[in-house]
Amino acid sequence: MTMSGPTTPDPHVFCDLLLRWYDQNARDLPWRGDAVTPYETLVSEVMLQQTRVETVRPKYAAFLSRFPTVEALATAPIDDVLALWSGLGYYSRARNLHAAANQIVDAGEFPNDVAGLRALKGVGVYIAGAVGSIALGLPVPAVDGNLERVLARLVCSPGGRPQMTAVAEALIAGCPSRAGDINQALMDLGSTVCKPRGPQCPACPLEGICVAGAAPDPTLWPEKKVRRKAPARTAVAGVMFNQAGSLLVARRPASGLFGGLFELPGLLLPKNATTRPGPGILASAWLDRLGVEVDVGVGHGTVTHTLTHMRLTLHVFEIIGEAPPEPQSFYDRLRWAPIDEVDEMGISTLTRKALSLLERGPQQQLFRAPGPR
Numbered sequence: 001m002t003m004s005g006p007t008t009p010d011p012h013v014f015c016d017l018l019l020r021w022y023d024q025n026a027r028d029l030p031w032r033g034d035a036v037t038p039y040e041t042l043v044s045e046v047m048l049q050q051t052r053v054e055t056v057r058p059k060y061a062a063f064l065s066r067f068p069t070v071e072a073l074a075t076a077p078i079d080d081v082l083a084l085w086s087g088l089g090y091y092s093r094a095r096n097l098h099a100a101a102n103q104i105v106d107a108g109e110f111p112n113d114v115a116g117l118r119a120l121k122g123v124g125v126y127i128a129g130a131v132g133s134i135a136l137g138l139p140v141p142a143v144d145g146n147l148e149r150v151l152a153r154l155v156c157s158p159g160g161r162p163q164m165t166a167v168a169e170a171l172i173a174g175c176p177s178r179a180g181d182i183n184q185a186l187m188d189l190g191s192t193v194c195k196p197r198g199p200q201c202p203a204c205p206l207e208g209i210c211v212a213g214a215a216p217d218p219t220l221w222p223e224k225k226v227r228r229k230a231p232a233r234t235a236v237a238g239v240m241f242n243q244a245g246s247l248l249v250a251r252r253p254a255s256g257l258f259g260g261l262f263e264l265p266g267l268l269l270p271k272n273a274t275t276r277p278g279p280g281i282l283a284s285a286w287l288d289r290l291g292v293e294v295d296v297g298v299g300h301g302t303v304t305h306t307l308t309h310m311r312l313t314l315h316v317f318e319i320i321g322e323a324p325p326e327p328q329s330f331y332d333r334l335r336w337a338p339i340d341e342v343d344e345m346g347i348s349t350l351t352r353k354a355l356s357l358l359e360r361g362p363q364q365q366l367f368r369a370p371g372p373r
């Protein structure tokens with residue numbers, strides 16, 4: 001038996017309908033327009049991966065104000081880059097973007113083809129397609145989850161990234177000189193009209209050529225993916241102030257979870273840990289990671305945060321003891337800073353939530369009371 005792929009509409013008709021709509025309805029976004037440089041497009045596309053447009057808007061402006069050129073980004077300390085990324089999450093994107101900026105500066109020019117873009121750290125198929133088509137005018141698709149949904153409905157397919165990328169390639173052949181606009185038009189259509197739930201087919205420029213649009217329930221396409229619930233993990237962290245009222249924060253290793261970000265020193269308990277997060281665990285973590293024996297005092301409270309791959313519950317406690325010396329093994333840098341300054345550093349949303357507990361002061365006497373200081 002031979003399998004045939006989905007039947008795509010006439011590419012010229014598709015391009016004509018979509019571009020006419022886009023020319024009238026394109027969203028006004030700061031990373032669009034003739035004055036936007038390829039570097040700025042790269043920054044925007046990296047930020048937009050996994051993050052909503054409205055969250056990215058102010059971050060994009062602040063980032064480019066601090067790093068207006070690829071050279072400015074390449075020469076900046078990574079701590080400054082992570083601080084500007086704060087609130088966007090997925091911090092490996094910031095580290096990769098910083099590394100990519102260095103690659104571009106070392107090469108002496110911005111890449112001019114997809115292979116060159118793909119060679120940049122952190123640039124996968126989607127970002128290469130988006131930057132290649134939008135900034136460089138290359139006739140290439142840029143299919144993310146949003147476009148995958150629109151295209152799967154257009155051709156009534158179960159979906160799948162490779163299959164929908166092939167559909168996009170076939171459609172872009174109808175107007176290769178405007179591939180960037182086609183990609184951006186599909187992004188806008190997916191965000192404003194062909195939404196995951198409740199697609200507004202009567203308002204859609206593709207209604208006349210869309211197979212799912214003619215069906216009673218277009219949301220049957222693409223096939224729903226079964227999502228597994230992210231596993232729950234527990235963490236503990238300690239709060240130590242010095243006499244000047246500055247808070248101790250420590251920088252995590254560059255790679256791995258929250259890589260390169262500052263946090264309240266502590267520990268993520270192992271998967272399936274059965275032990276309750278007690279004072280012994282936190283005290284051991286401070287001894288292992290900071291080289292000091294401390295007492296664990298009152299609890300400041302608990303915060304939760306959900307990442308794509310885990311649901312974190314962080315218990316925050318006061319720490320009593322001598323200030324740690326230089327980092328021992330796990331952390332690579334220690335800093336003392338007032339809380340409002342810590343808030344401006346490269347910290348995760350989880351740590352930011354933990355800091356908010358400190359504004360309320362200790363909440364519960366969870367552990368033994370500290371001895372005399």
Ligand code: SF4
Nearest residue numbers: 194199201204210213
């Ligand atoms: S006609 Fe409906 S299902 Fe088809 S692309 Fe437009 S909004 Fe989506």
